[in-house]
Amino acid sequence: MLLKIYLKEMKDCFRDSRTLLLTVLLPIIMMTGLTLFYEKMISDGEGETYTLAVENSFDTKHEEIFAGFDTIELVRSANPEETLQDGEAVAALVLSANFLESIENGEKASVTLTGDSFSQNSSNLMSMVTNALAAYEKTITASRLQAQGTDLSVIQPFTIEQKEMSEEDPNINLIAMLIPLILALAIGVGAGPSASDLFAGEKERKTMEALLMTPVSRSTLLFAKWLTISSIGALTGIITLVVVAAEINFLTENLKKAVTFGDNAGLIVGLAVLISVIYAMFNASLLMITSIIGKTVKESQSYSTPVMMLAMFPTLIITGIGINELGFAHFAIPIMNLFTLIKELLFGIVNYEHILITIGSNLVGMVILFIVGRIMFMKDKWVMN
Known part of the structure; x- marks a missing residue:
């Protein structure tokens, strides 16, 4: 029954042209614009007077x-x-x-x-x-x-020799800021319309009452809808990583030179995909709550906007922190740990302790938020319009 409900919700989401537009096209446009912007920003200005x-x-x-x-x-x-x-x-x-x-x-x-x-x-x-x-x-x-x-x-009593601690291309720091920001925004933008439609949309269309009268437990309904939001967010995240990787490889020169993973390329890409999926699940729990609270799709979108804006703050915090200065708190705080871990991976560092802390904290936060959403969904005051 859970699988049937899940497949039905997925089909309904992808029948909606608005969902397809926001899930696929808009993130690609955002990613292309930001990638080309950063490429121009770090270019040496050759030929420009x-x-x-x-x-x-x-x-x-x-x-x-x-x-x-x-x-x-x-x-x-x-x-x-x-x-x-x-x-x-x-x-x-x-x-x-x-x-x-x-x-x-x-x-x-x-x-x-x-x-x-x-x-x-x-x-x-x-x-x-x-x-x-x-x-x-x-x-x-x-x-x-x-x-x-x-x-x-x-006038020159001594000479100064300045050395970088890391031999990495300095432009890698811009990529470490670019990719997590695009990823977080794309997952939020991609999953947002589905989250608003699956709960607030049902209430607005007066179909939630009929859905609750079916011989399916509310917990099963809730989990199927949450799984749908997570799947769409994860799909958007994977598309984001693929498109960004392709654009950096084929459309840029400076950014392409900065990315060198060596023998760990496959492992780093796999971990980045895993983190994207887990972040999509955490984000789905947040968006699910905002949709349950909202009585209409518009109201739900108003509540979900601050959730998407949360992804902007880690950019301001992490940008000025060196890779060797990252501590436990940076990997333990959800949303922020997406930026810190991907930054570490882009520098070619695979620290399994940091990976486990990031995954664990996101899973704990996801479970807590899911329990809160379940408690709300079990009460008629939140699911009846």
Whole structure:
């Protein structure tokens, strides 16, 4: 009987074009957009130029300051800052009068760099200009010290060598933030319409009373509906992983270079699928409760929206935490542990203790939420409209 009810609910869900749209098409669009966005964000900007507004008096001697910075394109104007305001440049550079002569004579000179820190292009250009001016400043300082017969070690008493703790591509951290976020949102968006329809929808259509009159226990009905929501969420999660993997492999270059699992590729993919399924079951328990509470589909969707928004907070928390700083709490808190475990797996780390903590905490949370949903479903005040 449980299998028959389950298959019936699955067929009803996939007959609904809205469910198919939200379960398959919308997550794919979301994943594609976010994947391409992160690929563009971490690209090195090869072939892209930035326009810098300078004064008309900016001649070839001044241009030598930016030698080696081929991505900087100079735009001369009578008023560089006005040119910037008109949108003809992304930053403006104004030098004090007789800038080069003042430096040669040891007199005071100044530079004014204007830009918009809220603009990515302007920030990039300002950073490049600052680096070019800093290098030019060091050259001037070294020349003056040599002219005075001073050893250059005076201004550089020691050297700094910076090493990364991990040899992984730094872009892997962005993927570790991207994939769990897409996965959590896709599972929530995919399972949400089904959850709202299976409980609140039944009440709104006045079919719940007839369903409860059948010779099937409420526990069986509840479990079949919960299993349907879990299955749709798990299916969405698996589709998410497959599509993201395909897009990273065929549509990106930088993200593709960052992902290297070595000999553990099969194990890591299998664990990622397992975690997705378990998270879908936990998410189904939450959505089931919101649907039981709601009297209509619209009301149920209003209750489920905050549940989906919970997936945004781990992104803010986990992003700034190093892989070696993750502790017990990060793997024990449901929803957050989806982000922490997948982040660990993407770095090629398979820690079975962390995997068991994550699975165990999600199963405990799922059981508690399911029991709460069962208690509510057994009472007519929650299932009768």
